[in-house]
Amino acid sequence: MRFPRTSGVLLHPTSLPGPLGSGDFGPAAYHFVDWLVAAGQKLWQILPLGSIGPGNSPYMSTSAFAGNPLFIDLQNLADHGWLEPAELNAHFPSDRVDYGAVIPFRMERLHKASQRFFASGGVNDEAFHEFRTKHSSWLNDYALFMALSQRDNRIEWSE
Secondary structure (H helix, E strand, O other), rough: OOOOOOOOEOHHHOOOOOOOOOOOOOOOHHHHHHEEEEEOOOOOOOOOOOOOHHHHHHOOOOOOOOOOHHHHHHHHHHHOOOHHHHHHHHOOOOOOOOHHHHHHHHHHHHHHHHHHHHHHHHHHOOHHHHHHHOOOOOOOHHHHHHHHHHOOOOOOOOO
């Protein structure tokens, strides 16, 4: 079987420009897809989208199913009222990703947004329940694993 010739671009979402330390699935991702279309490209090739592991490697994810929480568009959470605009003020290098600074910054904001989501009645949100139901085959085990991993300072599971 012959496949038609096509072309694309390899670009990991963290390489997209963004004011919050690394690229995410916010406006820059949509702009990149528009650019691909305008340039006649058919494919956006990416590296794995799971959470990063030791050495910030996308190939050492803790899950084959869960996405990297660093890809969540924090501005979108602010647009929903779960983050304050002032909480998005940050100064990160524009030429590289400093994971030592980005991870705590983003995870702290995600924690705040989740607290506000649940405090505002988000636990009753239909889309939230639909997501939990659709992904129930792995989600609870993954959440437990991550909670235990965090509690135990991310030591290897075999320890």
